[in-house]
Amino acid sequence: MKDLHIVQLYINEMNTYGDRGNLLILSKRMRLHGYNPIIHYHHVGAHLPAKIDIILGGGGQDAAQIEIEQDMQRLQKQLHSLSDHSIPMLMVCGTYQLFGTRFTTSSGNIMKGIGIFDAETIGTGNRHIGNIAIKTTDYGILYGFENHSGRTILGTHQAPLGIVARGNGNNGQDKTEGARTNNVFGTYMHGPVLSYNPIFCDNLIKLAAENAYGVFIPREIDDSLSVLSRQAAKVRAY
Amino acid sequence: MQKFIGTHVGKLVQRAVRIGSGGGQALPGLIVEKLFPGYFAAMLNKLPEGVIIITGTNGKTTTTKMVVELLRSQNKKVITNPTGSNLTRGIISSLIEQADHKGRLPFDMAVFEVDEAYAKQFVQQVRPRWVLALNVSRDQLDRFGEVDAIAELVRTTMCAAVEGVVTNANDPRLSVIGRDISKGENDVKVEYFGVHKSLRKYFPTDNEIVAIDTKHEILPAEPELPSVLLQSFKNQTAVYSINGKLYPTTLQVTGQHNFQNAAAAIALACHLLPTASTKVLVERLSTVGIAFGRGQIFKLRDKSSLQLVLVKNPASFNQTLASYLTNSPSVMVAINDDYADSRDVSWLWDVDFTTMTATSIEITSGSRATDMALRLHYDNIEVKTIEPNLNRAITAFCKLPGNKLVIATYTAMLHLHAKLEKDAGKIL
Numbered sequence: 001m002k003d004l005h006i007v008q009l010y011i012n013e014m015n016t017y018g019d020r021g022n023l024l025i026l027s028k029r030m031r032l033h034g035y036n037p038i039i040h041y042h043h044v045g046a047h048l049p050a051k052i053d054i055i056l057g058g059g060g061q062d063a064a065q066i067e068i069e070q071d072m073q074r075l076q077k078q079l080h081s082l083s084d085h086s087i088p089m090l091m092v093c094g095t096y097q098l099f100g101t102r103f104t105t106s107s108g109n110i111m112k113g114i115g116i117f118d119a120e121t122i123g124t125g126n127r128h129i130g131n132i133a134i135k136t137t138d139y140g141i142l143y144g145f146e147n148h149s150g151r152t153i154l155g156t157h158q159a160p161l162g163i164v165a166r167g168n169g170n171n172g173q174d175k176t177e178g179a180r181t182n183n184v185f186g187t188y189m190h191g192p193v194l195s196y197n198p199i200f201c202d203n204l205i206k207l208a209a210e211n212a213y214g215v216f217i218p219r220e221i222d223d224s225l226s227v228l229s230r231q232a233a234k235v236r237a238y
Numbered sequence: 239m240q241k242f243i244g245t246h247v248g249k250l251v252q253r254a255v256r257i258g259s260g261g262g263q264a265l266p267g268l269i270v271e272k273l274f275p276g277y278f279a280a281m282l283n284k285l286p287e288g289v290i291i292i293t294g295t296n297g298k299t300t301t302t303k304m305v306v307e308l309l310r311s312q313n314k315k316v317i318t319n320p321t322g323s324n325l326t327r328g329i330i331s332s333l334i335e336q337a338d339h340k341g342r343l344p345f346d347m348a349v350f351e352v353d354e355a356y357a358k359q360f361v362q363q364v365r366p367r368w369v370l371a372l373n374v375s376r377d378q379l380d381r382f383g384e385v386d387a388i389a390e391l392v393r394t395t396m397c398a399a400v401e402g403v404v405t406n407a408n409d410p411r412l413s414v415i416g417r418d419i420s421k422g423e424n425d426v427k428v429e430y431f432g433v434h435k436s437l438r439k440y441f442p443t444d445n446e447i448v449a450i451d452t453k454h455e456i457l458p459a460e461p462e463l464p465s466v467l468l469q470s471f472k473n474q475t476a477v478y479s480i481n482g483k484l485y486p487t488t489l490q491v492t493g494q495h496n497f498q499n500a501a502a503a504i505a506l507a508c509h510l511l512p513t514a515s516t517k518v519l520v521e522r523l524s525t526v527g528i529a530f531g532r533g534q535i536f537k538l539r540d541k542s543s544l545q546l547v548l549v550k551n552p553a554s555f556n557q558t559l560a561s562y563l564t565n566s567p568s569v570m571v572a573i574n575d576d577y578a579d580s581r582d583v584s585w586l587w588d589v590d591f592t593t594m595t596a597t598s599i600e601i602t603s604g605s606r607a608t609d610m611a612l613r614l615h616y617d618n619i620e621v622k623t624i625e626p627n628l629n630r631a632i633t634a635f636c637k638l639p640g641n642k643l644v645i646a647t648y649t650a651m652l653h654l655h656a657k658l659e660k661d662a663g664k665i666l
Contacts, residue, residue, distance in 0.1 A: 016376070017588070018587035018588050020588060021587030024616055024617075129582075191584055195587070195616075225612040229608045229609050231608075232608050232609070
């Protein structure tokens with residue numbers, strides 16, 4: 001069986017609300033598609049593994065973001081290079097913010113981001129909380145749950161992940177949600193996001209497998225429960 | 239004066255409400271709160287033995303019940319929360335109801351279960367004599383915020399205690415707060431309850447719940463010496479080590495987390511009842527029954543039993559899986575997503591189902607029945623039926639033979655509790 005190496009960033013600091021679910025879903029679906037997932041947990045101060053096929057990051061509290069900020073700065077060059085080599089990454093909430101250029105917390109702390117996304121976030125005292133749905137060009141409608149006090153503004157040339165159909169997304173103003181640069185995806189969507197959106201998940205696996213082995217041949221997976229959960233998500237109020 | 243007038247206005251509204259629709263229990267509280275904003279504090283500050291607050295993420299209801307029953311067993315007159323209400327209005331309504339016609343409360347002390355967010359407001363109005371802080375773990379993010387923020391709310395409450403605080407020696411955040419208070423200038427007693435080292439694995443801290451690689455676990459730098467320690471437990475018998483002596487007792491409350499809660503209750507009760515015998519208090523715990531929807535057992539028509547357990551967050555769900563599956567019951571899981579349940583169900587993915595001995599779940603129900611089934615599917619646990627409608631689900635579930643367990647979030651538990659109270663042993 002072909003191996004796929006998953007790096008989960010800062011699982012102890014950045015795992016506020018079910019982010020481990022994305023890792024579980026991704027690795028399980030890799031197995032169902034005939035790959036052998038190998039999970040590496042990256043902790044502050046450690047080296048990234050030699051072989052990386054995909055990177056995941058979750059949400060975290062302001063205090064946890066401060067703990068990882070320095071470490072991310074240390075990895076900045078390496079992460080940019082992996083992004084330039086089309087390695088897929090999924091960054092949710094807190095790590096999404098630090099993949100932007102700068103994050104100013106509601107208490108006025110300024111954290112430097114690693115700038116893979118041209119996106120700046122400002123913390124507020126007011127959380128956007130609710131069931132969100134966004135339209136994407138490549139994966140149809142994505143469903144999730146947003147819960148964040150940061151407002152993220154994308155730079156003029158920064159592509160969003162999608163356009164908000166229900167909810168607030170990046171800032172509640174311009175209808176954008178998340179960001180995409182190369183194969184790096186940032187989003188505010190919990191849920192976890194991969195649970196409601198198996199097509200999006202399989203696309204991450206496809207990108208990882210094509211990079212590693214040149215080709216991805218998907219297998220048929222019984223997604224009847226995902227279909228049902230999407231039907232329920234479709235009619236849910238914000 | 240406002241105690242007198244407030245009580246009478248409140249009692250009039252109560253009478254009017256009763257003549258009217260019957261519901262609206264919080265209405266007298268609401269009206270009195272608006273007309274006499276100082277009523278709450280004025281009434282409670284008159285209690286000769288003060289106000290005790292019990293707060294924390296999990297175990298408030300059962301622990302409050304234990305403390306109240308221990309106090310009453312020693313002839314203390316205690317006022318406590320009305321069922322299912324830990325907000326000011328509910329408490330005011332019950333003060334009005336219990337006050338005599340001179341506007342006085344015929345009680346020695348009050349023991350209130352107060353949630354973390356509300357406790358902070360509560361202590362601004364009424365300084366508690368003692369505060370018991372049970373634990374802090376990731377809870378409903380959409381209501382309480384992140385776990386460090388919850389700990390800060392609890393800190394404010396603990397710091398408001400006039401005489402003393404009791405807290406959890408094994409909780410990394412709370413034990414730090416306890417230590418800070420002991421170092422402070424105010425002469426406030428700090429007592430700890432805890433579990434023996436060999437039992438620590440049954441009571442993971444919040445950090446341990448989600449950590450995959452525990453080498454980064456945050457432990458208290460110098461574990462505090464608890465005055466009451468859960469030494470060991472087997473089936474329903476728990477042994478407590480109190481100031482170096484061992485005291486066994488057989489409990490009615492189920493679930494290992496409640497054995498830990500009992501340690502907290504004894505630690506607090508020993509301070510509130512300084513002349514009572516420790517042995518008598520520990521033995522008295524054996525008569526404390528199970529609290530509303532926290533492992534309550536219903537007898538069904540076919541003589542089989544059904545146990546109803548509330549889950550609110552990963553910690554309580556994990557404890558439920560560890561405690562209530564030993565007799566291999568059929569299992570129903572009911573997940574709602576109202577405000578009181580947590581609107582975001584992402585937390586279900588932090589529950590560790592890999593420890594579950596059962597390989598299938600009979601029914602998932604509630605507004606998030608499908609999401610629950612999908613969650614279990616990713617851990618290879620088969621769900622036989624998905625039925626979002628709670629009444630239909632419980633009716634079908636009760637037809638199964640043998641022991642049954644229903645795991646439910648707050649509003650699902652309330653709904654199923656009402657249905658079971660009405661129909662268990664009759665229709666069901």
